[in-house]
Amino acid sequence: MAEQTRRLVLGGATTGVVTRCRDFTRQALADWQWTRDQDAVDDVLLLVSEVVTNACLHAGGPRELVLRQAPGRLRVEVSDDNPEPPRRRTSGDRGRPGGHGLVVLERLARSWGAQPSGGAGTGKTVWLEVPGPGTAATPAPEPDRQAPCP
Numbered sequence: 150m151a152e153q154t155r156r157l158v159l160g161g162a163t164t165g166v167v168t169r170c171r172d173f174t175r176q177a178l179a180d181w182q183w184t185r186d187q188d189a190v191d192d193v194l195l196l197v198s199e200v201v202t203n204a205c206l207h208a209g210g211p212r213e214l215v216l217r218q219a220p221g222r223l224r225v226e227v228s229d230d231n232p233e234p235p236r237r238r239t240s241g242d243r244g245r246p247g248g249h250g251l252v253v254l255e256r257l258a259r260s261w262g263a264q265p266s267g268g269a270g271t272g273k274t275v276w277l278e279v280p281g282p283g284t285a286a287t288p289a290p291e292p293d294r295q296a297p298c299p
Contacts (some may be wrong), residue, residue: 152183152219161210161230170201170214181218186282193279197225198249200275204229212272218249221284222259230272232280234263 153175159166174197178190197214204211208231217224237251254261254277261277 154218154226155216156216159211159213162210163205166205166210167201170197170211173214174216177216177218178223182224183282189279189282190194193223193225193241196254196277196279197227199253200225200227200277203235203250203275207231207233207235208272215261217282221281222278223281224276224278226274226276228266228272228274232265232271232273234273235275 155173159169162169162189171194175190175220178184178193183190183193195247201211202216204227208229210229212228213226215224215226217226235251257279258277259279261275263273264273266272266274273299292294
């Protein structure tokens with residue numbers, strides 16, 4: 150099976166965008182037969198929520214959500230206009246809400262990172278990969294999570 154791609158252009162919207170991205174992702178996963186593994190679907194929806202929420206809170210809203218399904222994996226990409234890579238919150242009260250999104254990414258994603266947007270844009274793309282349903286979740290090599298954005 151060749152890679153299949155779904156793209157949702159968001160244009161920096163923030164109102165209702167997390168729900169819209171979750172619904173878009175849920176439909177793509179259903180089309181790609183992921184619904185047999187509801188735990189995997191739930192993990193992907195949580196990860197999409199986290200990266201889209203971070204784009205809303207720290208980057209003025211996401212420009213685009215891209216889902217790339219390939220044999221054995223799913224890649225999620227969220228682009229925004231802020232060139233700063235995601236950074237983990239420094240030590241603080243773990244009981245406070247917020248600031249735990251990158252911990253969620255580290256625990257649920259096989260790998261993740263950020264890279265500067267290509268072309269004339271000045272932002273970045275935050276990406277993550279998860280194993281496909283029925284694929285052994287073997288850890289990938291440690292990614293460069295703090296890749297500098299020019």
